[in-house]
Amino acid sequence: MRSSKQSPAATGADMAVAAPAEEPAGGVSRRSFLATGLAVGVGAGLGPLGQGAVALASGGSSNLTEGDAAILRFLAAAELLEADLWEQYNELGGIQDSELPGGKSIPAYVKALEVLDEDMPQYIHDNTDDEVSHHTFLNAYLESRGGEPVNLDRFRTLPSSEATGAQQIGRLTNLMQLTVDTTWWTRYRSSTMNPDLGGTFNPAVPGLLKGSFPAIPRNNADLGPEKHLQAIANTAGFHFATIEQGGTSLYPSLAQRVTDPEVLRVLLSIGPTETMHFQTWSDKAGNAPALTDPTNGLEFPDLNAPPFGGEEFKSNLIMPEPTIFLRKTLPPVSIIRPTKTHGAAMGAVKALTADGLFIGQQSAFFTALKEMAIEADAANRGS
Ligand SMILES: [Fe+2]
Numbered sequence: 001m002r003s004s005k006q007s008p009a010a011t012g013a014d015m016a017v018a019a020p021a022e023e024p025a026g027g028v029s030r031r032s033f034l035a036t037g038l039a040v041g042v043g044a045g046l047g048p049l050g051q052g053a054v055a056l057a058s059g060g061s062s063n064l065t066e067g068d069a070a071i072l073r074f075l076a077a078a079e080l081l082e083a084d085l086w087e088q089y090n091e092l093g094g095i096q097d098s099e100l101p102g103g104k105s106i107p108a109y110v111k112a113l114e115v116l117d118e119d120m121p122q123y124i125h126d127n128t129d130d131e132v133s134h135h136t137f138l139n140a141y142l143e144s145r146g147g148e149p150v151n152l153d154r155f156r157t158l159p160s161s162e163a164t165g166a167q168q169i170g171r172l173t174n175l176m177q178l179t180v181d182t183t184w185w186t187r188y189r190s191s192t193m194n195p196d197l198g199g200t201f202n203p204a205v206p207g208l209l210k211g212s213f214p215a216i217p218r219n220n221a222d223l224g225p226e227k228h229l230q231a232i233a234n235t236a237g238f239h240f241a242t243i244e245q246g247g248t249s250l251y252p253s254l255a256q257r258v259t260d261p262e263v264l265r266v267l268l269s270i271g272p273t274e275t276m277h278f279q280t281w282s283d284k285a286g287n288a289p290a291l292t293d294p295t296n297g298l299e300f301p302d303l304n305a306p307p308f309g310g311e312e313f314k315s316n317l318i319m320p321e322p323t324i325f326l327r328k329t330l331p332p333v334s335i336i337r338p339t340k341t342h343g344a345a346m347g348a349v350k351a352l353t354a355d356g357l358f359i360g361q362q363s364a365f366f367t368a369l370k371e372m373a374i375e376a377d378a379a380n381r382g383s
């Protein structure tokens with residue numbers, strides 16, 4: 001799907017950010033942008049990643065501030081990464097169809113996922129489809145406004161699962177050595193703490209923070225014993241929510257520094273779909289059966305029994321608990337948390353890296369991602 005919407009990476013300095021093969025309908029094409037820029041004696045000003053000066057020199061209605069372009073570029077990159085990981089889940093545990101044709105589900109893995117909810121394959125498919133639409137739209141939108149689309153194809157170098165059913169293609173993300181932070185579980189159940197006001201939170205599954213674990217079968221040997229495969233499905237179930245709560249915070253955090261009302265509309269329209277994903281997955285994760293993986297000791301606790309249970313862990317408390325916001329003198333309110341804008345993009349990079357998603361990636365990948373995050377975090381309203 002992605003390859004039909006993006007051109008292969010270009011060569012040389014423009015490798016990380018390449019122009020798509022087709023011009024967006026009704027928008028300002030890169031070709032005309034470049035031609036315009038050169039015609040007035042102002043080059044595109046491409047930096048080492050082929051990005052950089054993105055505002056049109058002529059300043060018409062189709063330009064973007066550098067800050068807005070940087071925020072959109074970072075989000076496009078984040079969505080490309082999100083889509084890559086979701087595609088891997090869909091290949092083995094979702095639904096392969098005309099929208100998402102890659103891979104072939106592993107019945108035993110699907111069965112283990114369905115312990116969390118019988119509709120898991122459909123939800124995995126639809127979340128994947130949403131992420132593909134997010135990066136496709138953001139890149140097309142960037143282009144329509146005279147900006148540079150983001151292309152990470154040169155970094156699709158990580159191995160696929162060797163399990164029967166996985167496509168053997170290069171990946172951007174690694175789902176086979178995850179260290180999953182499940183503190184969102186208690187963060188959204190707390191009525192007294194907010195990460196933006198210094199709150200810290202206990203993980204729902206402490207074991208997932210103490211090692212690295214697969215969320216998809218790494219090979220056919222991972223299909224047993226039964227509790228091992230269920231632990232892999234449980235890991236996936238929690239990881240789904242970990243990823244989507246990140247998007248839930250990222251969009252409102254970055255929206256605070258957007259300048260153009262239409263760019264703001266883009267962020268405010270995509271961001272809440274991440275929240276819809278998160279809400280779904282936070283409900284399903286609560287159905288992950290308590291067990292210990294006999295192969296590595298990873299324990300999934302009973303979240304409704306001591307020492308867990310109560311307000312902080314009870315699995316049917318899936319709506320955000322009202323908590324402190326902005327100042328402790330204000331009344332508690334049900335909100336997304338965190339939403340602090342300072343350093344939000346780099347915070348997302350750090351969280352995804354700590355998740356183990358990029359294990360095996362080359363240093364140029366981290367350089368490119370961090371550069372985009374630094375530029376997004378440098379954005380200010382009005383500039
Ligand atoms: Fe997304």
Ligand SMILES: [Fe+2]
Binds near residue numbers: 244274277
């Ligand atoms: Fe998402």
